[in-house]
Amino acid sequence: MENNPGLSKTDRKTIERNRRNQMKALFAELNSLVPHETPMEAASLPDKLDEAANYIKRLQTNLEKLKERKDSLMGIEKRPSNSTGSSSGKTTMEGFRSPQIEIREIASALEVVLITGLDFHFMFNETIRLLHEEGAEIVTASFSVVHDTVFHTIHLEVGDSDQVGNGAARISQRLKKFVHDSGAF
Template identity: 40%
Template sequence: MMKSGEGKIMDRKTVEKNRRMHMKSLCFKLASLIPKQEYIYKDSISQQDHLDVAAAYIKKLKERIVSLKQQKMLSGGHGGSAAAAGTAQDPADSRGGKLGFHLPMIDVRHRDPNLEVLLIISSSEASFSFHRVIGVLEEEGAEVVNASFSAVGDKIFYTVHSQAISSRIGLEASQVTERLKQLIRI
């Protein structure tokens, strides 16, 4: 026969076991979020070491955020260099404004089997038809997975994510880029 006190002890043991398992799971998730180069390679790393590395990594990221904000303030708050964004231009150019590139702009990124297209145009270019961009991608063997746009001031930013219909055929990013340039007359 079981005494009433034994049932409570078992429940406490089970609760504590579940708590420890939950904490272990959370620590494992945290460790998986930290890049591997942050770890000092040892044969075994304790849970405390994982927490220390995570705390140091978070501090490093916070310092980087502060540094990037300071750089942004020093550069006038325009969000980056002209070389990184595209072709450099005169800031007084009405087609690109202070963004640092000529409009319209196309950026095609290819990572097998995915293709990402970023298109930035001025809202004054009324002759542009977005469905033609989708058509070009489909003609080149891509299936559109996701398409979105956002308008900021007089600029419209289109983003299209696509995949190759056939992994054996693949996608040719340079050909897609050339066809899109012809389409929007860059």
């Protein structure tokens, strides 16, 4: 401003006053968004700005924790990529295993073996729901975990002996489609 010969002293004062008023309005807006633990009337401007910066950092940390918790609840386990790989900071899937299903027909019964990674918690419940929709009677259901692989074994009765072949084929087809569609995200 000092170097601009076209501005008078009053113009420079007006410009500076407007700049200060704008800064004051912006600070007031920032101050209104930050919850205060202590009375802010006594705090200096730098202290208020430090408190706002700390509050934003806490929000960022909380957001990251919530994202990790959401991923955990959805069955997605993530870890940072190793130092020999890309340094972009992206995450990679850990324990990701596409689901597989094996179905064996034994007389009027079916044995269903669902193999998933730890990241597919929902699949067992959805498989049971699907079997109930088809009218199958579940005799036993169990699971075992080996490292990051879950083996679900379900034994079920298909229904009338007249319709066992059709029922077993329909159930097998629906289960295979469900597992294929669930693994294709």
